[in-house]
Amino acid sequence: MNDYLSIIKKDFIVLAENIIKKNIIDNNFNIDNISIDYNSKSKKGDISTNFLILLRNNLIDKNFDIQDFIYKEIDKFEYIERIEISNSGFVNIFFQTNYLFKKLKEIFINPLNYGNNNNGKGHKINIEFVSANPTGPIHIAHIRGAVLGDVLSSIYEKNGYDVTREYYVNDSGSQIAILGDSLFKRYTELNGKKITINSNEYPGEYLIDIAKKIFDKDGNKWLDENLEKTKKYFCQFAVNEILKNIKLDLKLINIKFDKFTNESDIIVDNYIDKVFNLLKDQKLLYEGVLDKPQGEDQIEWEPRKQLLFKSSKLLDDKDRPFKKSNGEWTYFANDSAYHYNKFIRNYKKLINIWGADHIGYINRMKSIVEIISGKKDYLYIKTCQIVRLIKDDNFIKMSKREGNFVTLKQIHEHIGSDAIRYFMISSKSETPMDLNLNKVLEKNKDNPVFYCQYAYARASSVINKSKEFDKFKNFIDNIDKFNISSLSIYEWNLILKILSWPYLLNQTTHLMQPHKITNYLEDICSDFHSFWNRGKDNQSLRIIDENHYEKTLTKLIWIDSFRIVLKRAFDVIGIDAPENM
RNA sequence: GCGCUCUUAGCUCAGCCGGAUAGAGCAUCGGUUUUCUAAACCGAGGGUCGCAGGUUCGAAUCCUGCAGAGCGCGCCA
Numbered sequence: 001m002n003d004y005l006s007i008i009k010k011d012f013i014v015l016a017e018n019i020i021k022k023n024i025i026d027n028n029f030n031i032d033n034i035s036i037d038y039n040s041k042s043k044k045g046d047i048s049t050n051f052l053i054l055l056r057n058n059l060i061d062k063n064f065d066i067q068d069f070i071y072k073e074i075d076k077f078e079y080i081e082r083i084e085i086s087n088s089g090f091v092n093i094f095f096q097t098n099y100l101f102k103k104l105k106e107i108f109i110n111p112l113n114y115g116n117n118n119n120g121k122g123h124k125i126n127i128e129f130v131s132a133n134p135t136g137p138i139h140i141a142h143i144r145g146a147v148l149g150d151v152l153s154s155i156y157e158k159n160g161y162d163v164t165r166e167y168y169v170n171d172s173g174s175q176i177a178i179l180g181d182s183l184f185k186r187y188t189e190l191n192g193k194k195i196t197i198n199s200n201e202y203p204g205e206y207l208i209d210i211a212k213k214i215f216d217k218d219g220n221k222w223l224d225e226n227l228e229k230t231k232k233y234f235c236q237f238a239v240n241e242i243l244k245n246i247k248l249d250l251k252l253i254n255i256k257f258d259k260f261t262n263e264s265d266i267i268v269d270n271y272i273d274k275v276f277n278l279l280k281d282q283k284l285l286y287e288g289v290l291d292k293p294q295g296e297d298q299i300e301w302e303p304r305k306q307l308l309f310k311s312s313k314l315l316d317d318k319d320r321p322f323k324k325s326n327g328e329w330t331y332f333a334n335d336s337a338y339h340y341n342k343f344i345r346n347y348k349k350l351i352n353i354w355g356a357d358h359i360g361y362i363n364r365m366k367s368i369v370e371i372i373s374g375k376k377d378y379l380y381i382k383t384c385q386i387v388r389l390i391k392d393d394n395f396i397k398m399s400k401r402e403g404n405f406v407t408l409k410q411i412h413e414h415i416g417s418d419a420i421r422y423f424m425i426s427s428k429s430e431t432p433m434d435l436n437l438n439k440v441l442e443k444n445k446d447n448p449v450f451y452c453q454y455a456y457a458r459a460s461s462v463i464n465k466s467k468e469f470d471k472f473k474n475f476i477d478n479i480d481k482f483n484i485s486s487l488s489i490y491e492w493n494l495i496l497k498i499l500s501w502p503y504l505l506n507q508t509t510h511l512m513q514p515h516k517i518t519n520y521l522e523d524i525c526s527d528f529h530s531f532w533n534r535g536k537d538n539q540s541l542r543i544i545d546e547n548h549y550e551k552t553l554t555k556l557i558w559i560d561s562f563r564i565v566l567k568r569a570f571d572v573i574g575i576d577a578p579e580n581m
Numbered sequence: 582g583c584g585c586u587c588u589u590a591g592c593u594c595a596g597c598c599g600g601a602u603a604g605a606g607c608a609u610c611g612g613u614u615u616u617c618u619a620a621a622c623c624g625a626g627g628g629u630c631g632c633a634g635g636u637u638c639g640a641a642u643c644c645u646g647c648a649g650a651g652c653g654c655g656c657c658a
Contacts, residue, residue, distance in 0.1 A: 035600070050600055057638075088601055088639085133658060170658060263658095293583090293654050304655065317584050317654095324656035331658050359585050360653035383586070385651075427594060430586060432651070434593070439607085443620050446607065454620065462617050511598095519595060522605075533622035536614075544617055581620075 001117045003502035004079070004095065004103055005047070009036050012051055015073055024066070025058040038500050039523070045084060045092030046496055053089040097492065101484050103499050104561050108476055111564045115502040119509075120161030126342055127153050129353035130250070130257075131168040134242045135179045136204050138249045138408040141355060144384045144433070146408075147424035147574075149353040150255045151514045152382075154572050159509045164347070167257045168338060171239045172264045173331065178202065180235030184222075186211035187234070191220050210241045249408045253417045254574050261341070263334060271337035272329055276322075278340075278371060284310045285322060314367035332361075336368045339379070343372050350379045351512075356432075359383055382512055385432040387424075392438065415440050418575040422449040425573065426518040448522050453578055455525035456566045458532060459559050460579040462543045466556055471549060475556045486551035487558070488541055490531045495558055497524045501565045505572070514573070521569050528562065 013031050020029065033054055038047045055066050067085060074083050074091075079099040084092040107114050129149025132142045153163045170176070182202040185195045190211055197203045214222070214237060222230050243260075250256070266272075279285045288308045292301050307323035309332075322333045342350055350369070354362070362381050369379040389396040389406060396406060411420060419440045426448065427433050443450050466472040487495075501520075508516045535542040543555045563577075570577045 032598075037600085040596090040601085040604095044601085048601085053600075053638085086601065090601060135658095173658065175658060290655050301655080306655070308655095321655055326656065328656075330656075335658090356586070356652050358653080358658095359651095362585070383652095385586070431594080432587070436593080439593090447620095448606080450620070451606095454618080458618055458621085465617050515595080519605090522595095526605080529621055530623085532617085533613085533619080536616065536619090536622080539616085542617060581618080 001119075001502055001506060002106075003115075004100065004499055005036055005038055005503040006506075007079075008047070008077075008093070009034070011077060012036075012049065016051075016055075019055065019069075023060060024064060024069070025055055026060050029054060029058040038496070038503070044086065044090075046095050048090050048092045050090060052085060052091050056089060097484050097487075100492070100495055100499065101482065104495055104558060105479055105482075107498075107561045107564055108479065108557075114564055115505045115568050116158045116160070117502065117506060118160035119506065120156065120159045122160060122162055123348035124162045124164065124346060125156060125349045125351065126164045126166055126345070126347040127156070127351045127353070128166045128168055128342075130246075130255075131170070132246065133170045133175060134239045134246065135175055135202060136242065137206060138246050140387055140389060140406045140408075140411065143253075143408055143411070143420065144387050144424045144429065145353045145355060146250060146255055147253065147421050148382070148384060148429050148514065151421070151425050151573060152351065152353070152512060154574070155505070155509045155514065158505060158572065161348075164259055165255075165257045166259045166261060166342075169239075169243065169260055169262045171243075171262050172267060172334075176235050176239060177231070179238050180231055183207050183211055183214075183238045184230065184234045187214055187222065190215045191223060206242070206245070207238070210238060213237075213241065249412075252409065252412045253420050261338065263338065266338045266341055267334060269341075271340050272333055275333070275336045275340050275368070275372065279309060279322070279368075282371060284313065284371065286310065288319065290319070290321065309364070309368065311364045311367040314363075314370055316363040316367050320364045332364060335365065336372070339365070339369050340372050343369070343378075352379065352381045354381055354383050356383055356385045380512070382429060384429045387433045387435055390434055390436045390438075395434075411437075418453075419447075419449050421574045422518060425514040428513060428515055448518065449575065451529075452521045452525045452566065452570075453576065454581055455528045456563060456570070456577050457579060457581040459528070459563045459566070462559055463556065463563065464579070466544055466552070469544075469546060472544070472552060472556065475553050476560070478553060479557060481550055482554040482557060483550035484554060486548070486554055490527070490534060490541070491555070491558060494524065494527055494531060494562065497527065498558070498561050498565050501568065505568075517569055517572060521566070524562075524565070 012034055016029065016031055016034065019025055020027075033050070035050045036047055037049065040048070052067065052070055055070070059066060070091070071083070071085075074080055074093075079096050081094045081096045083094070086092065127149055130138070130142055130146045132138055138146070150165065153165050156163045178200065179202055182197065185197065185201070186207045189195045189208075214234075222233070225233075247257075276285075286308055287305055289303045289305050290308070292303075304325040306321050306325045308319045309322045311320050312318055320332060321330050322336075324330055339350070352365075362383070366379055366381065370376060373379070389411075408420075414437060423433075423435055423440055439446055440449070441447070466475065497520075504516065504520050508514060531541070543552065543559060545552050567577045
């Protein structure tokens with residue numbers, strides 16, 4: 001990475017290593033603690049660093065004049081204009097403006113890839129997300145994980161990883177059997193029978209539509225068929241239809257998966273035996289009885305002997321059942337088999353996105369993947385807290401029992417793809433989110449999606465305006481005729497932020513926190529709107545000035561690079577970059 | 582009871598592998614349009630960073646305890 005922040009950080013590390021070699025500081029000095037602060041409000045320079053404070057604290061000879069030493073060393077950095085050292089020891093760094101503008105020009109070498117890097121070196125990683133049971137449509141509880149997984153995937157791609165977006169289809173087990181039964185009931189209803197849907201069955205009206213398809217195709221033929229054959233048929237038909245609709249719904253917000261893995265295939269291919277043997281060899285399985293859980297409604301609990309996984313030896317707080325007391329594998333056992341399957345597909349790393357209701361499941365899964373892979377942090381699990389919808393100042397009430405979840409399709413019809421995608425990643429996924437459906441539709445600065453897209457449209461309008469003048473038409477061809485003396489402090493501030501995009505993108509990936517991107521967007525767009533309005537009072541701050549070619553050219557260069565960065569950020573989030581609004 | 586996650590301005594949230602005076606938007610109040618998009622901008626007020634200790638040059642950030650909220654806790658997935 002050769003953005004200005006990565007470069008200076010690297011140079012500081014080299015400098016620190018030299019200082020260590022010269023026996024000026026002791027071994028307690030930790031290079032990782034060097035901060036490069038480019039975005040704090042309190043900073044006094046272009047960037048600031050705690051470098052000197054750290055050095056001071058680790059001096060071997062307390063009388064050594066480290067400050068003077070640093071002044072002299074940093075003087076050798078050709079891209080630094082000057083530094084100022086605060087009383088507390090922060091080093092405030094000012095860059096050479098020529099250097100910064102040179103960096104700005106580099107953006108145009110390959111604008112579509114600006115900010116991308118190859119840290120991933122083509123390594124394969126697997127990101128599994130959504131994986132909603134194919135028993136009903138995608139709804140509000142799935143959306144946050146869906147967008148998060150997709151955005152994380154695209155971030156990893158831009159960091160040079162080969163990403164597989166994967167969906168695990170739970171197409172087996174008792175819930176699917178119940179689904180098949182519910183569908184069959186709807187089918188008999190179409191054939192004139194009166195039905196009642198039990199509380200554990202699926203009441204959703206989508207099953208009526210699916211039943212109609214079978215009825216249109218086969219008439220009443222299934223009423224008298226062999227029961228086992230019928231059950232199997234209705235299960236499969238239901239899963240296929242529902243999955244088809246899930247795919248269509250996800251497509252509405254531009255989410256596509258590279259791979260769907262069926263639980264039934266994992267079972268058929270017997271991966272579970274492999275995991276079973278692995279655990280047996282390591283003596284991590286035993287027949288035992290779990291303690292009574294302490295929840296409220298555990299009245300019917302009675303002790304039962306079953307096969308347990310000794311997950312408490314690893315990361316978990318208690319052991320977990322691997323087989324049911326009737327000898328069947330538990331869901332956890334099947335899921336372990338699935339993770340084994342992912343492991344042998346040679347991924348460098350697995351990432352799972354889970355809803356908050358699975359938090360209690362994390363440690364057992366990480367434990368077993370540790371056994372499977374032999375690596376400590378092979379599996380990373382990112383969790384999403386719930387989203388509550390607010391409309392007209394009230395929470396929209398949802399009940400699983402009544403099946404009245406707000407579906408993705410409904411939300412999409414209401415607010416559209418851009419708003420869904422933007423808002424779903426705009427806060428830290430581990431924090432519960434309230435989404436106000438009225439606010440996200442507003443076309444004003446209350447709505448950050450609009451606010452950022454509007455900045456893009458404004459910047460585009462200048463670029464388009466410039467094309468009305470022959471001399472500015474192909475300004476990029478004359479990129480070397482710039483004159484940076486015409487730039488204001490507001491513009492330098494924006495240029496610094498534009499140039500921090502590659503660093504930010506890399507940091508976002510490292511921390512797996514896409515909301516950093518929306519924060520960045522709102523920050524840089526706010527500065528842009530602010531600058532724009534200054535041009536109303538101060539003619540010299542306006543971009544296009546027919547009579548001053550070099551000045552206009554220079555401004556067009558930075559404003560076009562601003563557009564490039566916004567476009568890259570929009571691209572990662574997956575929202576539109578409109579030139580007109 | 583145990584585990585995990587969360588608690589920052591009236592509201593919604595950033596900031597968290599320790600760093601300078603804790604930031605933004607909304608809401609409230611007051612200003613700015615003959616101009617490249619005012620769907621915008623500028624300014625003001627607003628804080629015991631849940632509480633209490635600890636670690637240190639320095640804590641919203643790390644550790645411990647406590648309180649509150651959410652999720653979960655054997656044959657559901």
